[in-house]
Amino acid sequence: MGAGVFLLPLAAACGNGDDSGDGGGDGLVVGFAQVGAESAWRTANSESVQAAAEADDRIAELKFVDAQQDQEKQIEAVRNFITQQVDVIVLAPVVETGWTDVLQEAADAGIPVVLADRGIEAADEDLYVTRLGSDFAEEGRKAGQWTVDTFAADPDGVTRILELQGTTGSAPANDRKAGFFEVLDGEGLAYELVDSQSGNFTAEEGKAVMETFITTHGLEGIDLLYAHNDEMGLGAIQAIEEAGYAPGTDIQIIIVDGSKAGFQAGVDGKLNYIVECNPVFGEQLMDVVVAVSEGDEVEKFTPVEEGVFDASQFEAELPNRQF
Ligand code: AHR
Numbered sequence: 001m002g003a004g005v006f007l008l009p010l011a012a013a014c015g016n017g018d019d020s021g022d023g024g025g026d027g028l029v030v031g032f033a034q035v036g037a038e039s040a041w042r043t044a045n046s047e048s049v050q051a052a053a054e055a056d057d058r059i060a061e062l063k064f065v066d067a068q069q070d071q072e073k074q075i076e077a078v079r080n081f082i083t084q085q086v087d088v089i090v091l092a093p094v095v096e097t098g099w100t101d102v103l104q105e106a107a108d109a110g111i112p113v114v115l116a117d118r119g120i121e122a123a124d125e126d127l128y129v130t131r132l133g134s135d136f137a138e139e140g141r142k143a144g145q146w147t148v149d150t151f152a153a154d155p156d157g158v159t160r161i162l163e164l165q166g167t168t169g170s171a172p173a174n175d176r177k178a179g180f181f182e183v184l185d186g187e188g189l190a191y192e193l194v195d196s197q198s199g200n201f202t203a204e205e206g207k208a209v210m211e212t213f214i215t216t217h218g219l220e221g222i223d224l225l226y227a228h229n230d231e232m233g234l235g236a237i238q239a240i241e242e243a244g245y246a247p248g249t250d251i252q253i254i255i256v257d258g259s260k261a262g263f264q265a266g267v268d269g270k271l272n273y274i275v276e277c278n279p280v281f282g283e284q285l286m287d288v289v290v291a292v293s294e295g296d297e298v299e300k301f302t303p304v305e306e307g308v309f310d311a312s313q314f315e316a317e318l319p320n321r322q323f
Contacts, residue, residue, distance in 0.1 A: 027060030028293055031081030032090040035118070036069040038201050039231045040259040044323030045117060045279035049090075052282030058290050069094055069167065069200070075102045082109045088289045091128070092117040095169035103127035112292045116285055118171040125300070129292050132285055134277050135303040136172040140179025142275045142308050143226060143254045147180070148187045150252065150272075151223060159189060159223045162213050162251075163196035164206050164236060166228040172277075173198065176228045176256060194222060199232035206232025210239035219245050225253045229277075230262035237270050248272055258309065260321045266314035274314070276306040280322055 030053065034046055046064070053062035063086065065077035071094050081089050082105055089111055093099060099120050106113050107127055115131035151159040163180075166173035177196075184191055195213050199206035206227065219240065227233035233255035240247040247253055253271035255262050258278075265271050281304050291298050309317055 027058055028087040028289065029061045029063070029084075030059060030088050030090060030289055031063045031065070031077070031084070031086040032116070033065050033067055033074045033077040033081070033092065035067060035074075035092045035094045037066055038069055039229055039257065040261060040323050041229065041257045041277060041279045044259075045092075045281075048280045048282035049116070049285055050282070052286045056283075056286045059286060067094065071095055071098060075099075078102050078106065078113075082106055082111060085109070086111060088293050089113045090116050090285065090289065093120050093171070094118070094167065096121045096171050096174065097169060099124050100127065114285070114288055114292055116281075117279075119301075120171070130288060130298045130300055130302065132281060132288050132302045133304060134172070134306060136175035136277075137179035137182075138303075139172075139256055139275045139277060139306065140176040140181075141183050142179075143176070143256065143273070144180040144183025144187075146254065146273045146308070146310070147191075147224060147226070148183060148189050151191075152187070152189060154223065157190050159191040160194050160221055161191055162194055162210075162217075162222055162225045164209055164225065164227040164232040165196060165198045166201045166232070168198045168200075170201075172201075172256075173228055180226060199227070199235065201229050201231060203231040203235035203238075205235070207235030207239045210236035211243075214239060214243045219243065219251055222251050225251055227253065227255045230255050230257040230259045233271060234261060234265060237265060258321065259323050260318065263309075263314055263318040263321055266309070266311065267318055269311075272311055274309040276308065278304045278306050 037043055053059045067073035089106055091113055113128040115128050117133040119131050194217055197209045199209045225236055227236055233253055237247040247270040254273045255271055256275045256277050258274045258276040262274055
């Protein structure tokens with residue numbers, strides 16, 4: 001068994017067949033503790049997983065819980081899934097830490113856990129079977145590479161950056177930041193991080209933080225806003241316009257996700273670069289859930305495919321967006 005491949009212990013691999021949970025009949029009963037509904041990305045992800053489960057004869061029932069971006073609610077949902085003896089638990093962890101106890105309880109109950117979308121701290125990696133989702137650090141590196149390519153020849157020498165981080169302690173916030181600055185530092189870009197705060201992946205908080213940035217620093221001489229998702233970027237665009245500036249021109253903007261609304265803002269010239277984060281992996285997730293329930297060997301991490309888009313591509317790509 002190679003590195004990154006996890007062979008499920010027999011007790012867990014047996015699953016509960018058709019006689020567990022409330023599903024009845026043939027097929028697996030799966031519990032899914034989703035982060036919330038904070039973004040178009042999240043809504044698309046929930047719909048993709050629910051539609052895939054519904055269409056899949058191998059799945060008897062998907063028990064879906066929206067945890068409203070609250071870790072305590074997610075932990076409670078996982079505990080309920082354990083009590084209900086579901087066959088597989090799917091968890092999209094809102095933050096990276098604080099999962100040891102509840103995941104140990106799932107392991108003790110012989111219920112395999114699949115992480116969807118976000119990851120958890122390395123210390124707990126024996127407590128889940130596999131993760132299917134984005135390589136967030138790579139997304140950050142892509143944003144960083146565009147920044148270097150765009151600003152390395154900046155005549156004033158120093159690229160001044162504002163950063164809107166995602167939910168504090170979440171894998172995408174941690175990794176998108178790390179990947180971004182890894183490239184800037186590695187490529188020797190002269191930059192100043194003027195300010196960096198969390199907008200919690202929502203438009204409202206992204207807008208509020210951007211208003212604070214503008215009040216505190218102004219926008220003169222700021223080169224770039226790096227927003228960790230579409231919603232925060234779109235909220236920030238509103239704040240920038242309300243302050244009398246032209247987003248995409250007076251300040252360049254990178255967003256991560258690639259929703260229809262994000263691409264439309266790009267077509268309108270209000271932002272400059274989109275790093276795709278792909279939420280539509282429901283069918284792939286069902287394959288992973290079934291494989292895990294049968295004790296098949298699976299990779300520890302399977303990244304979903306994602307691209308990048310600059311201004312020359314926004315208009316052609318917009319009709320292709322699924323969320
Ligand atoms: O974990 C994926 C991130 O979560 C998406 O980028 C964001 O929009 C969502 O809230």
